[in-house]
Every structure is written in C-alpha cells, then in structure tokens.
Amino acid sequence: MTDEPSRPRSRILPLxxxxxxxxxxxxxxGELRFLRCRACRxxxxxxxxxxxxxxxxxxxxxxxxxxxxLLTFTENHQPWIPGFDPPYLVAIVEIExxxxxxxxxxxxxxxxxxxxxxxxxxxxxxxxxDGVHLPLFEPAED
Amino acid sequence: xxxxxxxxxxxxxxxxxxGRRLHRDPLALTAEACLAAIDDAGLRREDINGxxxxxxxxxxxxxxxxGAGCTEVQDMxxxxxxxxxxxxxxxxxLGSVIxxxxxxxxxxxxxxxxxxxxxxxxxxxxxxxAGIGTSGGKGFRASGFxxxxxxxxxxxxxxxxxxxxxxxxxxxGTTREQLAQIALNARKNAALNPKxxxxxxxxxxxxxxxxxxxxxxxxxxxxxxxDGCTAVIVSRAEVARDLRRPPIRVEAxxxxxxxxxxxxxxxxxxxxALRDAAAMLWSRTDLKPADVDVAELYDGFSFxxxxxxxxxxxxxxxxxxxxxxxxxxxxRDGEIPLNTQGGQLSAGRLHGYGFLHEACVQLxxxxxxxxxxxxxxxxxAAAGGGPLGGCLLLTRR
Ligand SMILES: [Zn+2]
Numbered sequence: 001m002t003d004e005p006s007r008p009r010s011r012i013l014p015l016x017x018x019x020x021x022x023x024x025x026x027x028x029x030g031e032l033r034f035l036r037c038r039a040c041r042x043x044x045x046x047x048x049x050x051x052x053x054x055x056x057x058x059x060x061x062x063x064x065x066x067x068x069x070l071l072t073f074t075e076n077h078q079p080w081i082p083g084f085d086p087p088y089l090v091a092i093v094e095i096e097x098x099x100x101x102x103x104x105x106x107x108x109x110x111x112x113x114x115x116x117x118x119x120x121x122x123x124x125x126x127x128x129x130d131g132v133h134l135p136l137f138e139p140a141e142d
Numbered sequence: 143x144x145x146x147x148x149x150x151x152x153x154x155x156x157x158x159x160x161g162r163r164l165h166r167d168p169l170a171l172t173a174e175a176c177l178a179a180i181d182d183a184g185l186r187r188e189d190i191n192g193x194x195x196x197x198x199x200x201x202x203x204x205x206x207x208x209g210a211g212c213t214e215v216q217d218m219x220x221x222x223x224x225x226x227x228x229x230x231x232x233x234x235x236l237g238s239v240i241x242x243x244x245x246x247x248x249x250x251x252x253x254x255x256x257x258x259x260x261x262x263x264x265x266x267x268x269x270x271x272a273g274i275g276t277s278g279g280k281g282f283r284a285s286g287f288x289x290x291x292x293x294x295x296x297x298x299x300x301x302x303x304x305x306x307x308x309x310x311x312x313x314x315g316t317t318r319e320q321l322a323q324i325a326l327n328a329r330k331n332a333a334l335n336p337k338x339x340x341x342x343x344x345x346x347x348x349x350x351x352x353x354x355x356x357x358x359x360x361x362x363x364x365x366x367x368x369d370g371c372t373a374v375i376v377s378r379a380e381v382a383r384d385l386r387r388p389p390i391r392v393e394a395x396x397x398x399x400x401x402x403x404x405x406x407x408x409x410x411x412x413x414x415a416l417r418d419a420a421a422m423l424w425s426r427t428d429l430k431p432a433d434v435d436v437a438e439l440y441d442g443f444s445f446x447x448x449x450x451x452x453x454x455x456x457x458x459x460x461x462x463x464x465x466x467x468x469x470x471x472x473x474r475d476g477e478i479p480l481n482t483q484g485g486q487l488s489a490g491r492l493h494g495y496g497f498l499h500e501a502c503v504q505l506x507x508x509x510x511x512x513x514x515x516x517x518x519x520x521x522x523a524a525a526g527g528g529p530l531g532g533c534l535l536l537t538r539r
Contacts, residue, residue: 015283074304080297
C-alpha cells in the first residue's frame, strides 16, 4: 500500500576516524552528536580542529535533540551504488539547535508525495555495522 | 586599481573531433585541439611558454574525467614552458583560463596553451553513467567530503544539484516547464552546430516524458558525456597585435569563493559558489549585464545555467524561471542568446571549455548557421556548479 521508497540492502560506509567518530558512532547511544566550541558554543560540522567563529581549539562533541527542518530533498531514481536500489529520498536537513548546522541524509518512513520542504523531521539511526549508525530522518509532529 | 586581467587576450581556439565513444586516445584528441589552437593564433609551438588545464593529470574521478594533464602535453609536444598550472582546486573549469590570464598579466608567461580533454563517453562504455567515488569495491570506505554523501546514496552531482533546484522551485515557484527551456533552447542551437552530439528536435513533451534521474531532474536536464578536447590560447595583450586574429580582450574575471565550499553546507541553497564569482566579475568592469550580447553558461545540469543567469544579473534573483519561460529571451534572436553551440546538454560535455570556445566563435563572427546576428561585441563565458565557479567577460572592443 505504501509508496514509501525502499531501504538499501547495502550502503557505502564512512571511514571512521578519531575526528568523526562522535558523529558516526553516537547513534549507538541514540545520540546525534556534533563538535561544539566550548568558548563560544558554536556547533561545527563537518568536524574541524578550530572553531570558525572564535578560532578556539577547544571543541568537544555534544548531543543535539535530533529535531531538524527539511531544507530540500530529491527522489533519486538512478542506480548509482550496487545494492542501493532506487528510488530513495536524499535530503538536506538543518538541525534545530543552530542555523546552518546541516547534513545530507535520507528521509525515511515517508511517502514521496507527503514530503514538504520546511517540514519538521527527527533523527532515526540505522545500524549499518562496523559500529556505524547512520543518522536518517523521518517526519516529526509539529 | 588596474584590472590586471585586461593585459590578457585570447588569440586562438581549437577543438578536436567531438562525439560519443570515439574510442580514440585522449592524448590524440588533445594534440588535435592544441595544435589547432596554436595554428589558429598564428603561433608556432616554440612560442608557447605556458600551460594550463583543469583538472590536470593524476586526479581520481569518474572514468574518463581526466583526459590529459600538463606534463603529458608538455612532453607530447616537447614544449618549453616557464609556467604551468593544473588541478581540480580552481574556480571551476575555466579557473585554469583565469589563472592563465594572471600568468600573462604578471609576465610569468607570454602565450599560455589552455586545454581540457574529456573522454567520459568512451570510458563509461555502454554502461550507465557512474556515481562519483562508487567504484571502490567491497570494504571501501568513504572519506573526505564523500563521507557525508555516499552513505546516503547521494553519489552524483545529479543528486546534489537536484536539491538546489528543488529548493529554488520551493522558494520561487520555479517549474519543470520553465527549467525545460534551458534544455529545449540548447537543442535548438545544437541543430545548427555540426559538431553537436544531439541535433534532432526535442519537444516539451519529450522533456517531460523522459525518465526521471533525480527529482526534479529528468534525463534531458543532465548533460551528455562526450569525448573531445578544447584548447584556447591566452596571450599577453602587448605581443598579440601582430597575430593572425584580432585579439579578444579579457575585460574582467570572476573567481571569488565566499560561502562554504560544499554541496550541502552552502548558505543559500537556491544559488551556488557561482554567485560570488559572478558578483566579482561585475565589480571589475563598468560594463553591465545589458551590454552582454551572448551568454555561454555552464549547463552540466539545466539548473546550473538558470543559476548563472540569475547570478550574472540577466534577471533578478529567483526570477530565472519566469525569465526563461517560453524560451524567447534566451533564444539566438532573444534578449540574451544562451548557449549558442547547444550547451553541454546537447552539444556534449566538454566540461566548461566548450562555453569559452563558443564565446570566441561568436565574437569572431564564425558561428555559421548559429551565429548571433548584429556582430556581437561582448560575451560572458562561465563554468562550474556547486562549490566551483569561474567566469570571464570578453569583448571585441
Ligand atoms: Zn568558538
């Protein structure tokens, strides 16, 4: 009955490093984590060694609520990756805690015709092995 | 402040055979275009003392993305160069030409041979167009910027640019029918270009009925992989007077990068890095968008050309959809003739250099059946999308 795009049988995983580990593995604890500057409280993503606002080197991972706004999306129909069969929804979301704190993700548990730019979404994690939990997003109530 | 790039001129152009799956050595295509350009300028190869290209050799990418690098060409033609430049970290594909302008303006070189070779059509063979970075095999892990996109299946600029287009649709009410005009206009022009890859008529019905690649993009919003090389000679103005052709002056260049250079962190998802490159270009000249007679704007995806039209001020921000609606304004006899060779959408993905080549063809009045009437004097050539963008304003005056 559902028009919801499929979930992939396999994905290309990120190379986990000390610099990005908080992001890719935080989902194991149910947390979406970003680096945050301890001096000026700016979230910094993708991870960087220095705060782009105040140039402090004192950054540490911190969890956010996981609530976000859908900025834009596309329904991909072209097979690019073996085992990752189209159609599927790719999206850019902006995390509630800070304007400009964004990531590319998949929109899941949502039929394509129900997607609205600006809609509230929330994180759900997909355990893809190797300790990596991908942050995906699904519709949230207002 | 002296606008230093005005010490640079374009003195010759050359292009190899262009086509789908030519199955020719990319270096042979490169030699063909480079020697044609040198000859076109009335130079001998001994006169060339600079080389510039994008993205250069030794760069991983989709198959056939890199056709030839500086050192290969230097060796193949036994050139003796004082200055050379090649790499992907430039203001778009035409950044390599902008850099050449800087080199001749500062005296580091006199005549720079700029070139770009692609052989993606042959390299991809009969298969589908490949995703970027997807060929790593089992156990491959995405790193660098690809780690933020590949795990989510966003493996192609088709996905990334589609999301910019979708946001533009959302904010400004742009429609697929409007965007279609970029593709339909390109096809009309391609019909008059003997070297264009797709020349048969394309209708709105064809466009809307084509298979979807990544919404809102269908097949005809995506450029066509090609084999071919395009070359351009950038010379120092003071030595160009006695050459074969009346030189084309470089009036201004745009190479700025101000926002976050990434596909998903860019501040305004209805525009791209080209926004700031375009703004810089106009900050370096008294000419205005209304002075431009022909616009050759990158259309790797249809939406990129729309974004360039807005960024360069041919219409207001967000007004690209209504501006191109119906296609009359961007037609060969319209307000601002666009992509008169057929763009990459129909003439083939010569990766930026095709637009500069066509701008020169039009300014020299050699467009044949596709020549814009009224002896065009000012052209803009622009290339790049996403985090890449660079542009040149060229004049005959
Ligand atoms: Zn800070």
